[in-house]
Amino acid sequence: MANLKRWVLRRRPTGEIQPGDLELVEEQVRDLADGEVLVRTLYLSLDPTNRIWMSDQDQYMPPVQIGDTMRGGSIGVVERSRSDRFKQGDVVNTGLGGWTSHVIANGGMLMPTPQLPGVPLTAYMSVLGATGLTAWFGMCDIGKPQAGETVVVSAAAGAVGSIAGQIAKLKGARVIGIAGGKAKCDWLTGELGFDGAIDYKSEDVGAALDRLCPNGIDVNFENVGGDIMDAVFNRMNNYSRMPLCGMISTYNDDSRPSGPTDFSRTLMHRITIRGFIVTDFLPRAGEAMAELIPWVMEGKLKWKVHVDQGLEGAMESLQRLFTGAHDGKLLIQVSPEP
Ligand SMILES: NC(=O)c1ccc[n+]([C@@H]2O[C@H](COP(=O)([O-])OP(=O)(O)OC[C@H]3O[C@@H](n4cnc5c(N)ncnc54)[C@H](OP(=O)(O)O)[C@@H]3O)[C@@H](O)[C@H]2O)c1
Known part of the structure; x- marks a missing residue:
């Protein structure tokens, strides 16, 4: 079993994010408790609001605390399950699973990712996601x-x-x-x-x-x-x-x-x-x-995704949102699709 890697907030950035504001740490994956699921992250969403969450300012949710895993939305595939809701191989939305290679969560906190015919998984992180x-x-x-x-x-x-x-x-x-x-x-x-x-x-x-x-x-x-x-x-x-x-x-x-x-x-x-x-x-997502x-299915709505490879580059990739050096919804592919 590969180690778990995650980005931790070490210091609140001043201006643009600098090396040392976040640190990539590696640790062993712990055992699952009853009801828990181990998810291998497939795609991590990088969003402008990630920068807001790093700051201790008045905002719409609490900032990420120093020492905590950086917050971020992701989808992933279930690798191990001790939950009745999910089995190995299921693709799930972790909510705000974070900048991490693996998420351990109670099965009740995860949502199955819908899979429409001909629609790539990345669409659920962009046009058919948040x-x-x-x-x-x-x-x-x-x-x-x-x-x-x-x-x-x-x-x-x-x-x-x-x-x-x-x-x-x-x-x-x-x-x-x-x-x-x-x-x-x-x-x-x-x-x-x-x-x-x-x-x-x-x-x-x-x-x-x-x-x-x-x-x-x-x-x-x-x-x-x-x-x-x-x-x-x-x-x-x-x-x-x-x-x-x-x-x-x-x-x-x-x-x-x-x-x-x-x-x-x-x-x-x-x-x-x-x-x-x-x-x-979100309670009204069905209307949208x-x-x-x-x-999407009729081809009336077009979208692009910009996929960078590897969790290791997440900090540099995030900068693209502020320079425009990306073309479409910015994602990190953390591991290969099943
Ligand atoms: N309210 C919500 O719930 C919610 C949810 C998601 C996103 N948002 C907001 O929606 C906006 C777009 O987010 P996104 O995720 O779709 O990212 P995005 O538009 O794919 O990427 C950000 C873009 O902002 C432009 N930009 C960055 N700095 C700029 C500046 N100083 N002046 C002018 N343009 C600048 C760049 O476009 P160019 O290459 O064209 O310069 C860049 O590509 C952000 O403000 C984000 O916070 C809000």
């Missing part, structure tokens, strides 16, 4: 785009943004994406059917929004915060909606992130801003899946 749920609830429950309305999505070529923008298209809206670089912008307009894309790395975002959204903006699916959020916010229409999904431009910044520069626009234009966290919506699964 990523898809985030995009669906943010867009459909909060953004509520109507046919003909203008929707802007930031980090639009990323995991959540690319799904959110396509959902708005499926609902009949005009969709403009903001992304970094020509290749990502070309993918949005060429393959995903976005009506326009803005390369924030080479264009003036405000001027491009004026050109591409002549009638203003009805929904801002906000993923980035900072100057990009401000440029979009300043062009939002009366009764427009802003699902505040994320503010990734601020996660490595220890100073307090700023809001829109002209907050009074919220009042003058009767804008609804709602921050949301996908976990709040009732649309997401058919869209």
